[in-house]
Amino acid sequence: MSSDSAVVVRGLAKSYGAVSAVRGVDFDIAAGETFALLGPNGAGKSTTIEILEGYRHRTAGQVTVLGVDPASGGTAWKARLGIVLQTSAEAPNVTVREQLTHFARFYPARRDVDEVIAAVGLTEKARTRVRNLSGGQRRRLDVALGVIGRPEVLFLDEPTTGFDPEARRQFWELIRSLKREGTTILLTTHYLDEAAQLSDRAAVIGQGRLIAMGAIDELGGPSARIPIVRWRDASGTERSERTENPASLVARLAAEAGGEPVALEVVRPNLEDIYFDLVHEANEAAEVSR
Numbered sequence: 001m002s003s004d005s006a007v008v009v010r011g012l013a014k015s016y017g018a019v020s021a022v023r024g025v026d027f028d029i030a031a032g033e034t035f036a037l038l039g040p041n042g043a044g045k046s047t048t049i050e051i052l053e054g055y056r057h058r059t060a061g062q063v064t065v066l067g068v069d070p071a072s073g074g075t076a077w078k079a080r081l082g083i084v085l086q087t088s089a090e091a092p093n094v095t096v097r098e099q100l101t102h103f104a105r106f107y108p109a110r111r112d113v114d115e116v117i118a119a120v121g122l123t124e125k126a127r128t129r130v131r132n133l134s135g136g137q138r139r140r141l142d143v144a145l146g147v148i149g150r151p152e153v154l155f156l157d158e159p160t161t162g163f164d165p166e167a168r169r170q171f172w173e174l175i176r177s178l179k180r181e182g183t184t185i186l187l188t189t190h191y192l193d194e195a196a197q198l199s200d201r202a203a204v205i206g207q208g209r210l211i212a213m214g215a216i217d218e219l220g221g222p223s224a225r226i227p228i229v230r231w232r233d234a235s236g237t238e239r240s241e242r243t244e245n246p247a248s249l250v251a252r253l254a255a256e257a258g259g260e261p262v263a264l265e266v267v268r269p270n271l272e273d274i275y276f277d278l279v280h281e282a283n284e285a286a287e288v289s290r
């Protein structure tokens, strides 16, 4: 186990009765790294993250967060973590500022409450009772509560669900500033553009198993990134070819067509395309082995 890893996960497994939610997962997150855990609904992401937070007990495997086993982490360890769970547990009758001021007291290295309120775009709602916030505004408060203690490790479980596009961009800026301060971040999200924007590395998990892991611009390997050229041939049939040298292929097609090929497109697979390929391949492999 590397000593500069903030999070170490080895052979992690979790069953809920007959349901095997996590089936032997291994990964490390280096200090200061942003790591995205991606996967379809029910893949085991929240289960994994909640075990790391100390909210769930594992069935098997070894886990450390900041060198501590979450199953036995005490108050001092918890004060070094920031947690944004999928479900929020705010007090409905207090105001945004009251709630943050209350929670800030638990943390020795707390941030300034008004700065955090501004960073999540809730300044105009600082005196509003939590029950009167919209869904997206509550989610922003969840994020504010997660960062108020200046955590060394921040867990974000689908943090931007319900955010409007501007709030999501604002959240990205907040995360980038936390990264610059050296915060280690574990993020789950179904927004693959968000994962691509924020993460250094990502793991794709499906049916409780790791399908792929790597740097965000290397996930799936080089073959997953080969550009696709699409066009219609002389008979009007849709054609496509994957090639490392799209310019040469386009030049050849143009020469053959005696001009611009019909419906020509050069597509470079993005993270979402690569993710779909990985998940479909894993599903097919699982079907075959059944």
Ligand SMILES: Nc1ncnc2c1ncn2[C@@H]1O[C@H](COP(=O)(O)OP(=O)(O)OP(=O)(O)O)[C@@H](O)[C@H]1O
Pocket: 016, 019, 020, 021, 039, 040, 041, 042, 043, 044, 045, 046, 047, 048
């Ligand atoms: N408390 C529980 N009791 C029984 N089964 C559970 C429990 N929590 C989760 N599961 C099951 O474990 C599996 C993994 O769930 P988990 O919530 O970890 O998935 P996820 O990847 O976070 O999904 P999502 O993207 O929908 O949040 C699912 O099949 C789910 O039904």
